[in-house]
Structure formats: C-alpha cells, structure tokens
Amino acid sequence: MMKLKKLVRDSIRNLAETPSIIVWKNFSSAGVPKEMADCVVIGAGVVGIAVARELSLNFGRNVLVIESASSFGTGTSSRNSQVIHGGIYYPAKSLKAYFCVRGRRLLYEYCKKHAIPHKQIGKLIVASRHEEVPKLNYLMNLGNENGVEGLRMMEGSEAMALEPELQCVRALWSPTSGIIDSHSLMLSQTGEAESQGTTFCYNNTVVGAHLEGQQIHLHISETESLRNWDCKSQRYPDVVLLPKLVVNAAGLSSAALARCFSGLNRGVIPQSYYSRGCYFSLSNTTVPPFRHLIYPIPEDGTLGVHVTLDLDGQVKFGPDIEWLNDIDDISSIQNKFDYTVHADRAKEFYPKIRKYYPSLKDGSLQPGYAGIRPRVSGPGNGFVDFIIQNKTVRIVEN
Ligand SMILES: Cc1cc2nc3c(=O)[nH]c(=O)nc-3n(C[C@H](O)[C@H](O)[C@H](O)COP(=O)(O)OP(=O)(O)OC[C@H]3O[C@@H](n4cnc5c(N)ncnc54)[C@H](O)[C@@H]3O)c2cc1C
Incomplete structure (x- = not known):
C-alpha cells in the first residue's frame, strides 16, 4: 500500500487545482488515508489501457490506472478470438x-x-x-x-x-x-501511456465509492487482502482516492462495481x-x-x-x-x-x-x-446498442 500511495503522489504532480476534501467521518475515524488524483481509470484491459493512453497522450491528463490483477490484460482481453x-x-x-x-x-x-x-x-x-x-x-x-x-x-x-x-x-x-496479437496491442498502448506519465497500479481493487458534495471518493483495497474476506463483515479500504475524473473500465464487473458507488443513481446502471x-x-x-x-x-x-x-x-x-x-x-x-x-x-x-x-x-x-x-441484455432479448448517458440523465442521486 505504501507503493500505491507513492504512485498516487507521483501521478498528481501537475494538478492545477485541488478539490476540497470533505472528511467522511467513518473513514477518518478509521484512519483511512486519502490521496488526491486527476484521472483514475479502473481496469487495465484493452479498453482501460486505450482510455488511459488517450487521456494522457491527447488530453495531457495525469492518469492513474488501478488494476486488481498483477498485470494488464489478464481478463476478457486475453480470452477472446483476437x-x-x-x-x-x-x-x-x-x-x-x-x-x-x-x-x-x-x-x-x-x-x-x-x-x-x-x-x-x-x-x-x-x-x-x-x-x-x-x-x-x-x-x-x-x-x-x-x-x-x-x-x-x-x-x-x-x-x-x-x-x-x-x-x-x-x-x-x-x-x-x-x-x-492483442497482447502486443495492449503492451504497445501501455508503453505509450506510461511514456506520457500514466501510472499503472497493479494488485489493487476498487471496491466501492461514495460522494461528498460533487467529489467522488474511490475506495481501494489490496487485492490480496480481499481474498479471504467473507464479503459480509465491514472492512475499511486501504486508501481512498479523490479524483477529478473516474473511468470505470472494469469489464465484467463494471456494472457490479457501479452498484457499489453510493450516491450514483441506480436507474442508470445496466443490469x-x-x-x-x-x-x-x-x-x-x-x-x-x-x-x-x-x-x-x-x-x-x-x-x-x-x-x-x-x-x-x-x-x-x-x-x-x-x-x-x-x-x-x-x-x-x-x-x-x-x-x-x-x-x-x-x-x-x-x-x-x-x-x-x-x-x-x-x-x-x-x-x-x-x-x-x-x-447488458439477457438470453433472447435481442440487440442492445452502446448506451451514451450525457448531462440530460440524472447520474447522481439527490
Ligand atoms: C469468448 C469471447 C470472444 C471474443 N472475441 C472477440 C474478437 O474476436 N474480437 C473482438 O474485437 N472482441 C472479442 N471479444 C470481446 C473483447 O474481448 C472485449 O470486448 C474486450 O476484451 C473487453 O475489454 P475490457 O477492457 O472492457 O475488459 P477486460 O479485458 O475484462 O478488462 C477489465 C479489467 O478490469 C480489471 N478489474 C475488474 N474489476 C476491477 C476492480 N474492481 N478494480 C480494479 N480492476 C478491476 C480486470 O482485472 C481486468 O483486467 C470476445 C469476448 C469473448 C468473451
């Protein structure tokens, strides 16, 4: 976890403005450390890597990619027809x-x-x-x-x-x-993103999030520490990140993860x-x-x-x-x-x-x-197109 904190600090070196930190009392009493970040991409599959590359290369953003596995592209991106x-x-x-x-x-x-x-x-x-x-x-x-x-x-x-x-x-x-060769593609784009300052942080899992005002707080735990978790007892995350932008590219678990973001309107999350x-x-x-x-x-x-x-x-x-x-x-x-x-x-x-x-x-x-x-649709439900939700959709509960 020290490594994650250091990686976060490194990745925010160019932050122009600092969003205000509103302390969530449960976390503060538990002494969970908080760190600022610019962009956080969740998941280093082919989608998360491409997004991180684009944000850093063409938008000049500071990007931190949080990946639960020990390397990039170990999920669906390496289990397909190529x-x-x-x-x-x-x-x-x-x-x-x-x-x-x-x-x-x-x-x-x-x-x-x-x-x-x-x-x-x-x-x-x-x-x-x-x-x-x-x-x-x-x-x-x-x-x-x-x-x-x-x-x-x-x-x-x-x-x-x-x-x-x-x-x-x-x-x-x-x-x-x-x-x-999809692995070579991901390797190439990971290298490009890294050369633009993107940091890839492996072995860490985003387990949820909550909102304080307009500021999202991302809850992160070391993947290893989750292995024996009974999924019932309350456990605090190891660190909370306060990013300006979050991209959920968690593939198989992206919708499930979104449902763990307290404050997000459940109605906009696909089944x-x-x-x-x-x-x-x-x-x-x-x-x-x-x-x-x-x-x-x-x-x-x-x-x-x-x-x-x-x-x-x-x-x-x-x-x-x-x-x-x-x-x-x-x-x-x-x-x-x-x-x-x-x-x-x-x-x-x-x-x-x-x-x-x-x-x-x-x-x-x-x-x-x-x-x-x-x-996003079950057996026999036919074709469903990409869903684009813009400002006309109420994303946040109020
Ligand atoms: C059988 C099959 C065949 C296919 N064939 C083709 C094909 O021939 N051509 C084609 O273009 N597409 C194909 N696809 C689709 C293609 O593989 C996917 O669209 C693509 O790999 C999705 O990439 P992704 O980055 O969204 O997901 P993933 O590759 O799954 O990446 C998501 C990443 O997020 C990480 N993650 C998950 N949860 C968390 C969390 N909470 N915190 C941190 N990290 C997390 C995972 O470890 C993973 O590395 C196929 C898919 C399948 C299943």
Whole structure:
C-alpha cells in the first residue's frame, strides 16, 4: 500500500487545482488515508489501457490506472478470438456498426504504425444449406449499409477452391476481417501511456465509492487482502482516492462495481448478464485445415462456433455460449469467474463444426480456453446498442 500511495503522489504532480476534501467521518475515524488524483481509470484491459493512453497522450491528463490483477490484460482481453471484425453484423445506423467499421480502419493503421503483429486474412461466412442463403444475402446488404468494404458473394465452388476442407453452398467473402496479437496491442498502448506519465497500479481493487458534495471518493483495497474476506463483515479500504475524473473500465464487473458507488443513481446502471464461451483446439493435425476465418450463419444472437486462427496459423473452434446465472455483484468484483472448459462440451461442437468441415475426425477436439462476455441484455432479448448517458440523465442521486 505504501507503493500505491507513492504512485498516487507521483501521478498528481501537475494538478492545477485541488478539490476540497470533505472528511467522511467513518473513514477518518478509521484512519483511512486519502490521496488526491486527476484521472483514475479502473481496469487495465484493452479498453482501460486505450482510455488511459488517450487521456494522457491527447488530453495531457495525469492518469492513474488501478488494476486488481498483477498485470494488464489478464481478463476478457486475453480470452477472446483476437479477430479484427469487419463490421457486418450490427444493425445499420447503430453506434456499434459505426464504431466497429471506424475502429477496424484505425486499428489496422495503428498496427502498421506500431508494428503490432496482425494479418488481414479475410473471412468467409458460409451457408451450408440452400435454406441459409437468404440470411447470407441479408448479411451482405447489412454489411454494405454499414460501409464494410469489398464484400463479395461467392458460389460454393469458389469458396471450396479457396478452402479445400470447407463444405458450403455459398459464402460471403469479407476481405477486411483479420487477426491480431492483442497482447502486443495492449503492451504497445501501455508503453505509450506510461511514456506520457500514466501510472499503472497493479494488485489493487476498487471496491466501492461514495460522494461528498460533487467529489467522488474511490475506495481501494489490496487485492490480496480481499481474498479471504467473507464479503459480509465491514472492512475499511486501504486508501481512498479523490479524483477529478473516474473511468470505470472494469469489464465484467463494471456494472457490479457501479452498484457499489453510493450516491450514483441506480436507474442508470445496466443490469449484468454473463455468457461464457469455450474454445476447442485441434489435436493430431500438423497442417491447419483452414487459412481464413470461417464463420457459420449466426444463430441465437451469437456468431456461431467458428474457425479462428492465431498468427502462427493454429486453428481453434469456438466460442459456444452458456449463460451464467449464479454470479452476484461481490463475486464479480472479486473476479470469481470459472473459466474451466469441460471436455464433454466437445460433443456439442462436433455437429456444429461438421456442417462446414465434414471431415473433422472424432476425438480431434481438445479443450482450449474460455472467455466470459459482460452483457447488458439477457438470453433472447435481442440487440442492445452502446448506451451514451450525457448531462440530460440524472447520474447522481439527490
Ligand atoms: C469468448 C469471447 C470472444 C471474443 N472475441 C472477440 C474478437 O474476436 N474480437 C473482438 O474485437 N472482441 C472479442 N471479444 C470481446 C473483447 O474481448 C472485449 O470486448 C474486450 O476484451 C473487453 O475489454 P475490457 O477492457 O472492457 O475488459 P477486460 O479485458 O475484462 O478488462 C477489465 C479489467 O478490469 C480489471 N478489474 C475488474 N474489476 C476491477 C476492480 N474492481 N478494480 C480494479 N480492476 C478491476 C480486470 O482485472 C481486468 O483486467 C470476445 C469476448 C469473448 C468473451
């Protein structure tokens, strides 16, 4: 904790003005130290890192990133497909469609400029039965409306010539889709942020906050000290930070954490839903069967069990979808998520994959890893766009 206090002091060296400190009597009687800060970003995943970089590089702010794990990018940001999406699937004119297309263009530019390992390998969305072709046409129109470049419909024969192991009747070719080494991306942006004075403070967890007047007080505890906490007995944080700006980029637990911010209007915080997706890798193959990303027609609000490749060409299949119903807010903040991939899930993967890869051999799928998506809508509730809450929304209770 001494280290955290020193890091905070270092990060506020350029603060122009000092907000007034109103002492919260419980904390003062408990002797909890308080420190001023300019911007605090909660969470060092790909989002928190990018925000910290932007705030320090382009806005000249002093940024302190509080991360509960011992390093950056250990959450969802290292448990995904590492695909750079073209931007096809989102409803036209939605914010997600707009940002996916624009973000993809900017991401390729960034990768080139900073030598981030990536490959624009392209993707085939495949109809394995004639009845699926209208859905493929729908996706092509949607992608065109969203401004996705270079989309082209292929006859099955052309797609199968491109990918000899593939079975399909028609395919939609998306040349702008690709793959990226997401760890290198995060490393690069962390380095840029640090060179602008951002401080990354690991092994510390934001456990809540309260308001005194307009001043937010962030409650921080060492992650280690929370491990054996029963979640019931009252415990004081190790330090309270008084920042001018807080960015909650805590990923899976961001909504749960917001609910621990006393004074925040509960009505503006989205409900939390979690869905786990597992991956299986291919054993007993030395030559990868595919060279491009292969996706089935989306179903049940997911992109379907697809083929992704890493930058070495190794193939994996996934993710599937399993809704998790037993995660309460405290477990979420303590990062108590189960990432186990049970081998018996493979039996549901085989028929899904064989629709487009019929020669997949029995016994060739090996458990890989799992990732969990934080969602703001539950099963069957359809698409929900990004939510932007501005000054017209009553964020603070009064
Ligand atoms: C199975 C799966 C496949 C996906 N595939 C793709 C894909 O191919 N392409 C794509 O673009 N996206 C994909 N995604 C989505 C992508 O991975 C996420 O959008 C992205 O990683 C989210 O990053 P984040 O920074 O918001 O969250 P995270 O990476 O989870 O970062 C949040 C950080 O906050 C920290 N934290 C949490 N609580 C606290 C606290 N209280 N105090 C301090 N720190 C805290 C965590 O330790 C973590 O490091 C996929 C997601 C999943 C689950």
